[in-house]
Amino acid sequence: MDASAPTVSDVDWSTDAIIERRDRYYAASQRAFVPYEKPLILKEGKGQYVWDELGNKLIDLLGMNLCISVGHAHPKIIAAVQRQVETLTHCTTMFHHPVPAHFAEELAATMPKGHDWVVHFTNSGTEAIDLALMMARTATGNADIVALRNSYHGATFGAQSVTGIANFRHPVGLLNHISFAAEPNQYRGAFGEGIDPYLQDLRDTIAYTTGGSLAAGLIEPVQGYGGIIPMPPGYLSQAFEIIREAGGLCIVDEVQSGFCKTGENMWGFESDGVVPDIVVMAKGIGNGIPLGAVVARKEVAEPMAGKFLFHTYGANPVACAAGRAVLEVIEEEDLLTNARVVGAALKQRLLELKDKYPLIGDVRGKGFMLAIELVKDRVTKEPATEATARIFEKTRENGLVVSKSGNYKNVLRMVPPLCLSMDDVDDVAESMDKSLSQGGA
Template sequence: MASTDVAQSRRVVTEIPGPKSRALQERKAAATAPGVGSVLPVYVDRAGGGIVEDVDGNALIDFGSGIAVTSVGNAAPQVVERASEQLARFTHTCFMVNPYESYVQVCEELNRLTPGRHEKRSLLLNSGAEAVENAVKIARNATGRPAVVVFDHAYHGRTNLTMALTAKNMPYKEGFGPLAGDVYRMPMAYPFRWPGDSRECGPEAARQCIDQITTQIGAQNVAAVLIEPIQGEGGFIEPAEGFLPQLADFCRDNGIAFVADEVQTGFARTGHMFACEHEGVVPDLITTAKGIAGGLPLGAVTGRADLMDAVHAGGLGGTYGGNPAACAAALATMEAIESQGLVERAGRIGETVLARLRALADRHGIIGDVRGRGAMVALELVNGPADSTPNQDAVKRVLRYCHERGLVLLTAGTYGNVIRLLPPLVIGDDLLDEGLSILEEAFEQL
């Protein structure tokens, strides 16, 4: 399943970053906007399967997948083949000028794969933030209402509207205001940090949210309740059981569009094709991007036909939305997920990773919580068993150790104290085991 010319083994031949990467980093500092940072300034030469090779000849185990994008593997052969064939035929016409079949095919597949058997329509865009922004536009237009409800720890993008929807100030919102209005934030059902009994977190948080929506906004004024079924940048927070279904029921009873932001959780990442399927939640609108097209930029909104049909002709679209090469890549990606059984594979990855990390947490009191589903798993680090204060310093030390030994890891969390694992779904068991062993060694060194 991996790219045929990228050996699936870790190799460290220089310090990391190596001399060529450091030279490129100097060029970056002189040429690019400093606001665009890099978690690990190792410059990539090629990648495939579960390996990223850098310009210095190092081969790193990939536990990041470009932030859950290359789920079917980097440069997956079927994705490369389909996208290359399309590029040779035509690169762009703009679907709003001269349409093409592959855009329609992607929409048909999204309508088939997303939760619910109701009639659906889809819209193709360029990114996750653009998908979220258009979902809000659709909900407002269809309901005739202005307000949008979002949640603590949420991340929805970097455009003006999606910054307002996002919870964390630094680095996403600091200095970029004023932001869009009619956005209201509610408490998240975050079991690890719930002030009461964590076993009651789901129903208590749902009651609190519903009460605040009813009394502070008025349900009749709410166009959409927007939520990530597992929060991504906020720290891979799994809402407590029952929270999402209760919110979805409330929305249904009050004519509010329930919008699932599945940009990071979608396309087999969590052991379901979509994370909201875990509790049988059927959203009115669902936003997707990241893992949809094997590394090419594409986003989408899929939703109930009555909502999607409400928008007037010309009210939705964009010059590059549904680019033909990205559509070809998306069709190959969705085919690969189904033909290679990657939903089930993600579930098996989750079983392996969660077992290892829970055993690690038993040995190290600074691991306050292990959570996640499928190939979307996180560790939340704290000061100790009796002190849940976020421990950003330990995260930095663990990442430094892992990066130096050729393991790509990412951070997350409102407090910067979460380590997240997002391996490609095609990663081999040997690489998965080796990467977890490096992570375990890092904690032994603390």
């Protein structure tokens, strides 16, 4: 080996070198997902804050795509991971280890009572979606699946196939037997406000675009990448009835809305009092440590026992140790209440900005799932895509990390770690105000 070659402990933190090395060695498919004109390079995180390579501090209102649930570098998560790494880094699912089994028990305990829940750990939420689709088709013997427009469920062949946003669907042949019903978007939905027309569209979608017998219906309680679109009260419960009448199972995608993100319950589906058949979770489950899971009613999961299916690192004990610690931190620090109270205060400040800037067409969301939708005209609701891009760049300059989302890329999405505090609300609101003004709002 060349004595002058860098070792694994050497990291070049110079800005130009980081950008050049990534551009040189990343595949095109991984280079493409860069939202800022100048790449954001992150070096450190603590709680709800991150610092770039030049030492600039930013409030992380994205939670690294919602993966940081209880805060960057949380000491309890660090300790749990260190303890497990020091004893056993990995245990294949062919063998037994108590940590994943404990975590499965603890996740099952968060589900609605009166049912026998089981868990299959995956490496990511996208893999969990693929497994949920396979599980539903195996359990029912049916092929057709209905998802919603404006949805996001992942990037693999299977997950892309049930994603209803063009930006995330590659021009390749995806899975068949997938249909889409209109999402009950109360701001710019196809049928306006209310839920009855959307429920009828779900019925019509089943009647006209499927064989009549469903494997499943797949719904996010709050559409995340679609621009923070909460399912209106009553929609989930009635949609579940329609799906089950067609023989389908009800799958909820809690990858973004789970783990107290809405500030109302541990899981988004609980707000409508429903009991799903399959729950998909990931992102915040491990506070940034790669992990996903499918939690299903046992009778739904059992038909897959005929052939084994595994995900190489799915039940990794280090990741599951982090997951167990996440559940403990949520409980000990009462982060559900924090998301509800601080989220409400932040939403109020965003509503005040709506009164100030006509460019803001809508402020919506709950807890720490919030969004500002920007439009050229409040009557026509024409998306202000170019203005959103300008303002998005200004938010970074003014110390915020947010997301530019929605099918038209005209939504500023805020999904911070659960530890964002009341002390941060003024800073966020003032930085957003400044960004809107500087961006020409």
